[in-house]
Amino acid sequence: MLNYAFLTSFLLFYDHNQAANDYDLEPVAYEFFTQAFILYEEEVVDSKAQVTAMHLIIGALQRMNVLGVENRDTLTHKATGVIVLAYPYSAKLLKRPDQCRAVYACSHLFWVDEKDGIKDGERVLLCLKRALRIANAAQQMANAVSGTSGPVTLFVEILNKYLYFFEKGNPQVTSAAIQGLVELITNEMQSDSTTPDPASEAFFASTIRYIQFQKQKGGVVGEKFGPIKV
Template identity: 80%
Template sequence: MNVFGVENRDTLTHKATGYSAKLLKKPDQCRAVYACSHLFWVDEQDGTKDGERVLLCLKRALRIANAAQQMANATRGSSGPVILFIEILNKYIYFFEKGNPQITSSVLQGLIELIKTEMQSDSTSDPSADAFLASTLRYIQFQKQKGGVMGEKYEPIKV
């Protein structure tokens, strides 16, 4: 995307984000939208770092994941793709570590609590989702124990 001018790059990123939300299946929409968040946060020297747009993509992905969850509840009578929430949490963590000022430890804490609530309300346990969440929480705990600047960033988060 760096070979295009600023105007063309903006058009392409907005079109990609818009089309990603129009995919047929909700889980595919969710994954495509949160993947688009990387279009707005490029770590190269002359890269774009638009924390607000990143947060908008991640919030939109959360809304789509919530809609997928509601559809699954209506059709199957049980909780659906909670794993999407965990995938989004991992994206939040990625941008938190990259220094996006819009993503704070309190935002991460709220998302962790939301995921735990969703998993507790689920009548059938998904072992892969349980393992994925446990791995993510272990990573957060590891970062806290490691100390340093990153440890201080993670300190307020309760896992």
């Protein structure tokens, strides 16, 4: 059951942090994040509350433009380290799909699409690769428990993240990596052990059509997507 007092606290954090950002109050914004991390670590009560809090913190941090380089770097690493990558409760409370989505959401903390925004391609790729490992683990767990793999939805979601950063010009996200993911998903869908899922199949088909559309464009875009075979 979702703890509504906990959720209310985080919604207030989100609103107040946005106000601090709007009024250019960096110390106040930083303190709000510090208190949010303490609340997260000490008051986490169930997986739903944890997932909600994670995405509120990640979303708030993405929108911060008042933070200086040092403070933003500190909070970004705190978010990815404590919330997703090393937080001791994660494996206990979060289901693997939630872990996966939280990890790939963190990739946006390292690539801010603004003129002077952070663009750390290596850390983006680290988040995406970790998300892929978690998705693989989820498939293996489903196979061990039920004898069949789960839907490929997580893989398709990760593929779309790869495409996003590929188009944004992250040099660490390559056409070869995208090709590998397309082939992985295709093989998973053709496997006898994979659970059929019309929604996942439609999502993947839509993603493939998008890649084909980009390939057909002329100029830089068409050239960029050209090596991807779909």
